Amino acid sequence: xxxxxxxxxxxxxxxxxxxxxxxxxxxxxxxxxxxxxxxxxxxxxxxxxxxxxxxxxxxxxxxxxxxxxxxxxxxxxxxxxxxxxxxxxxxxxxxxxxxxxxxxxxxxxxxxxxxxxxxxxxxxxxxxxxxxxxxxxxxxxxxxxxxxxxxxxxxxxxxxxxxxxxxxxxxxxxxxxxxxxxxxxxxxxxxxxxxxxxxxxxxxxxxxxxxxxxxxxxxxxxxxxxxxxxxxxxxxxxxxxxxxxxxxxxxxxxxxxxxxxxxxxxxxxxxxxxxxxxxxxxxxxxxxxxxxxxxxxxxxxxxxxxxxxxxxxxxxxxxxxxxxxxxxxxxxxxxxxxxxxxx
Numbered sequence: 001x002x003x004x005x006x007x008x009x010x011x012x013x014x015x016x017x018x019x020x021x022x023x024x025x026x027x028x029x030x031x032x033x034x035x036x037x038x039x040x041x042x043x044x045x046x047x048x049x050x051x052x053x054x055x056x057x058x059x060x061x062x063x064x065x066x067x068x069x070x071x072x073x074x075x076x077x078x079x080x081x082x083x084x085x086x087x088x089x090x091x092x093x094x095x096x097x098x099x100x101x102x103x104x105x106x107x108x109x110x111x112x113x114x115x116x117x118x119x120x121x122x123x124x125x126x127x128x129x130x131x132x133x134x135x136x137x138x139x140x141x142x143x144x145x146x147x148x149x150x151x152x153x154x155x156x157x158x159x160x161x162x163x164x165x166x167x168x169x170x171x172x173x174x175x176x177x178x179x180x181x182x183x184x185x186x187x188x189x190x191x192x193x194x195x196x197x198x199x200x201x202x203x204x205x206x207x208x209x210x211x212x213x214x215x216x217x218x219x220x221x222x223x224x225x226x227x228x229x230x231x232x233x234x235x236x237x238x239x240x241x242x243x244x245x246x247x248x249x250x251x252x253x254x255x256x257x258x259x260x261x262x263x264x265x266x267x268x269x270x271x272x273x274x275x276x277x278x279x280x281x282x283x284x285x286x287x288x289x290x291x292x293x294x295x296x297x298x299x300x301x302x303x304x305x306x307x308x309x310x311x312x313x314x315x316x317x318x319x320x321x322x323x324x325x326x327x328x329x330x331x332x333x334x335x336x337x338x339x340x341x342x343x
Contacts, residue, residue, distance in 0.1 A: 038063045054088070163186070270298070
């Protein structure tokens with residue numbers, strides 16, 4: 001329940017925030033995916049791991065408020081001080097703590113790039129960086145808050161692992177697996193409303209893809225929120241008689257080269273699907289593997305086509321950029337029909 005407002009004169013007022021207001025609806029939005037992060041950290045803390053969590057004034061946007069309530073002495077509220085948060089996390093790691101710090105991906109992956117590079121990655125400290133509301137998921141917040149360059153920025157930093165889970169259960173599994181991972185990690189996650197793909201007990205291994213299906217006409221390689229859309233698009237294409245494979249690539253760095261090369265031997269067309277600029281992201285990582293191996297497979301990179309994203313509700317943006325199931329299906333059909341790739 002919201003606290004009773006106080007007037008400038010200090011007198012209690014009786015009016016309450018309207019349920020029709022944007023603020024009220026935003027604060028009470030249903031975001032079931034946000035629980036996975038905090039619950040995974042709570043489990044690690046209960047198991048005796050020296051977890052410390054922090055956020056830059058966004059604990060309600062990333063779900064860390066649950067962890068703060070459970071372990072207030074292990075949670076740090078940094079305020080709007082993202083760069084300082086990353087540097088402090090590095091300092092905590094030098095004293096034996098296991099820091100997990102989170103803020104919007106557009107701030108963490110870009111604003112904090114220098115601190116991540118020098119304070120965390122250069123020193124090889126096991127800091128876990130969680131960039132949430134990735135891609136275009138912040139919708140009306142606009143281009144300044146959309147994170148469509150963070151994969152390319154983060155994967156170019158030496159010694160930094162880059163992970164883009166498909167949903168909450170996979171995020172929680174990756175958080176648990178990070179206990180034994182020696183390198184710093186950049187987690188790229190959604191907004192807590194992402195459709196669930198996996199069961200709560202899904203296994204996770206850094207650097208390993210999840211092959212949902214093999215295809216002889218085309219294979220979709222997706223990460224993050226596009227995994228569910230790719231699975232749905234593939235199902236629709238199979239109903240039309242096409243053989244479509246789907247690979248979930250949760251670890252973008254290090255990339256699972258074997259899974260990519262195996263898919264390239266099975267189908268003449270690979271299409272990467274990402275909520276990110278096609279330059280430097282998942283598509284570029286896959287292209288590097290194919291080019292270095294000298295395969296004959298053709299690659300199409302699908303995502304944001306090197307432009308600043310528009311401002312609109314997230315679902316409208318996903319449809320506009322053809323990152324929903326219907327859009328991905330259309331992109332695959334266009335490529336197959338244009339180039340005669342069907343076996």
